[in-house]
Amino acid sequence: xxxxxxxxxxxxxxxxxxxxxxxxxxxxxxxxxxxxxxxxxxxxxxxxxxxxxxxxxxxxxxxxxxxxxxxxxxxxxxxxxxxxxxxxxxxxxxxxxxxxxxxxxxxxxxxxxxxxxxxxxxxxxxxxxxxxxxxxxxxxxxxxxxxxxxxxxxxxxxxxxxxxxxxxxxxxxxxxxxxxxxxxxxxxxxxxxxxxxxxxxxxxxxxxxxxxxxxxxxxxxxxx
Numbered sequence: 001x002x003x004x005x006x007x008x009x010x011x012x013x014x015x016x017x018x019x020x021x022x023x024x025x026x027x028x029x030x031x032x033x034x035x036x037x038x039x040x041x042x043x044x045x046x047x048x049x050x051x052x053x054x055x056x057x058x059x060x061x062x063x064x065x066x067x068x069x070x071x072x073x074x075x076x077x078x079x080x081x082x083x084x085x086x087x088x089x090x091x092x093x094x095x096x097x098x099x100x101x102x103x104x105x106x107x108x109x110x111x112x113x114x115x116x117x118x119x120x121x122x123x124x125x126x127x128x129x130x131x132x133x134x135x136x137x138x139x140x141x142x143x144x145x146x147x148x149x150x151x152x153x154x155x156x157x158x159x160x161x162x163x164x165x166x167x168x169x170x171x172x173x174x175x176x177x178x179x180x181x182x183x184x185x186x187x188x189x190x191x192x193x194x195x196x197x198x199x200x201x202x203x204x205x206x207x208x209x210x211x212x213x214x215x216x217x218x219x220x221x222x223x224x
Contacts (some may be wrong), residue, residue, distance in 0.1 A: 019066075019069035030081050035083070036083075040089060053194060065188060085139065087132070087151050091162070093129055095130075115174070120179065121181055122159045122181050151201065152196055154206045163176055
């Protein structure tokens with residue numbers, strides 16, 4: 001997938017090809033060769049709300065190119081594929097996630113900065129990649145009904161909450177300050193409140209426990 005709000009705003013045609021048309025192509029191949037299609041989606045397909053969580057029953061309403069193109073891919077898989085799972089996640093973090101993800105970017109900044117400003121008004125559902133992988137494996141192994149599932153860790157948090165929890169678990173001497181998303185520059189419209197949960201699956205462990213596990217796995221590799 002082509003990830004991120006700004007990269008998709010800068011290259012909307014490429015985002016459409018990768019996020020929307022490519023899943024359509026895979027759905028057609030899945031039907032032709034009868035293989036199971038696994039498609040990952042995002043909380044960014046939803047518009048902002050004031051409270052609560054989005055579930056599988058809520059209708060998407062994208063605010064930006066990234067959300068719109070990802071929702072397009074969801075629609076093609078839902079309407080074209082016969083054997084498929086769509087898994088929606090939110091703010092992925094994990095020991096093998098690429099450096100261009102939010103948490104990993106913040107960890108790089110922690111190495112060089114004394115003070116770190118993080119948005120406290122962007123609320124999401126932190127999602128641990130290892131927990132997601134285990135849940136996906138369980139769903140496939142137990143042959144759950146084909147369809148759409150939200151897979152996230154239990155609870156919701158601001159970006160500030162997530163980084164503060166990581167700093168605490170890694171015992172890093174740095175000041176983490178609250179900021180507004182408006183203090184940072186974005187090209188596209190920024191989603192600010194998109195926590196999700198599942199009505200079909202049991203909740204994964206609390207996001208704070210997932211953060212603790214994550215920090216235990218990475219602390220030996222971080223030179224701070």
